Amino acid sequence: MKLTYQLLTVPLLAAGMAGCSKMNDLHDKYLREGETIYVSRLDTVNLRAGNGRVVLRYVNNDPKVAKMVVYWRTRQDSAVLDVPPAAGDTLEAVVPDLAEDGYNFELITMNKESKFRSVPYEVNGNVYGSRFQASLYNRGVSSRELIDAENTLTVRWLRAPQYAVQTEIQYRDVDGIDRLHKVLPSEVETVLTDVSGDVQYRTRFLPEPTAADTFSTAYEPLEPVVVEGVQLNKSLFKRWNPPGLPYTGNTTATWRIENAWDGGITLGFANTNNQFTVDLGQTSRLSRLLINNRPESNLLYNHSHMRRFEIWGSATPDVTADFSGWVKLGTYESFKPSGASVGTLTEEDIRYGHTVGEKFYFPATSPDVRYLRIVCQETWGKQAGIQFMEMTLTGVVK
Structure with missing residues (x-):
């Protein structure tokens, strides 16, 4: 047993000595190279x-x-x-x-x-x-008008482009001071009441919501349509029909033409004809027509909402059904902000077409008129007739 024990322990001791030698080599290397120290990540x-x-x-x-x-x-x-x-x-x-x-x-x-x-x-x-930068373009404008007598500029905007964060209007006010007005993408209409001139605008963009830098388009002129005069007195408007153009085609007795100038947008005018006439009761050089259309979802930008129409005028009642004596004041087209197909409406469409109303402008060279004839060529819903809630006219009264 003793001999066996010695024979067994010798290899074990040798192995132990070899193991210690290897461990010492590792320790020596560790001590020579020093401890590896890491700093923390951000x-x-x-x-x-x-x-x-x-x-x-x-x-x-x-x-x-x-x-x-x-x-x-x-x-x-x-x-x-x-x-x-x-x-x-x-x-x-x-x-x-x-x-x-x-x-x-x-x-x-x-x-x-x-x-x-x-x-x-x-x-x-x-x-x-x-x-x-090359992909950017300025926000579109559907209309811009300056009420000359009030120094009031009204801008109606198209839908803001992708990535737009604001539009900046730069102008000179009535005191000769340069002003900067900022418009959010959600804003459909901007009204400035102290505008004298030099109006220009640009649109600013963020490529990502958290981006560090904004991009912008170059400033471009925003030349408004100058609306001269005042709002015509609606109490002087009255039903009037020249020979050959009788007042017919009312859809109901309630929806009569007088509602078109009663000052409200809760009850309107509807007929099954493609035209109507009116005596404004005052002679003026017209500058703007505003129409508030019906608000119902199946009628606004649909049914008998006028899409394309002509406006004719005359200073005297000596006119005929075949347009003798009439002067054409302009051809107009209704605008739908969303551009969506018939039957689809957005809040912007409702505000523009009904609440605020569509604006149509007369040339500055228009003659003085007292009698109007509005002829519809096409409705949004391809239906016969004309329907709207209210009409408002602005012009220089003589």
């Missing part, structure tokens, strides 16, 4: 897209961190940025001079001597530039 990194740049928003909670290196294009490009002392606050850093593209960035933090580094933090984002 916390809550967000990337904000910009114009030829990105803005990094981050939190640093490691007091050892003093710099960070930002890599992109699979580490073909990089930038070294300073990191302020850790305080748990949200900080920003800018990576400039970037081409317009999508990027994957690697962020590695370092201590002051750039000796100790963190593991990478990856974040994706976009950079915008000339291509995005």
Whole structure:
């Protein structure tokens, strides 16, 4: 047993000695190279897209961190940025001079001597530039009018373009001071009451909701239609029919033509004819017609809502059904803000077509008239007749 024991222990001791030798080698190497120390990654990194740049928003909670290196294009490009002392606050850093593209960035933090580094933090984002700028266009305008006597400018807008965040109107006020008015994308109509001239506008865009930089179109003139005169006195309007154009075709006794100038938009005028005439009771050079249409979802921009029509005028009642004695004042087309198909309405359509009303303008060279004849060529619903709630005329009364 003793001999056997010795034979067994010798190899074990040898193995133990060999194991200790290898462990010492590892310890010696560890002591020679020193301890590997890592710094912490940044916390809550967000990337904000910009114009030829990105803005990094981050939190640093490691007091050892003093710099960070930002890599992109699979580490073909990089930038070294300073990191302020850790305080748990949200900080920003800018990576400039970037081409317009999508990027994957690697962020590695370092201590002051750039000796100790963190593991990478990856974040994706976009950079915008000339291509995005070239795709932008100014917000469309459906009408713009200046009530000359009141210095009141009214602008009706089309739907704001994609990415638009505001439209800016620059103008000179009645005191000669330059003003800037900002319009939100949701705004359909803008009314300015102190406009003297030099009106221009531009639209500003954000390519992403959190983008660091806005883009804008160039300013372009916003030349309004000057509406001269005052609102005509509706109490002087009356039913009038020349020979060959009798007053017929009422859909009901309630919806009579007098409702078209009663001052309200709760009860209107409806007939089955394609035209009607009216005596304005005053001679004027007309500048604008406003029509409030029926609000019902099956009638607004539908049914007998006038889509294309002509307006004729005369200074005397000496006219005939075949247009003898009449002067054509203009041909007009109704406008639907949404552009949606017949039968589909938006809140913008309802506001524009019914609540505020559609505006139609007469040429500045229009003759003086007292009698009007409105002839409808086409309705939105391809139906016979004319229906609307109220008509309002503006002009220079003689």
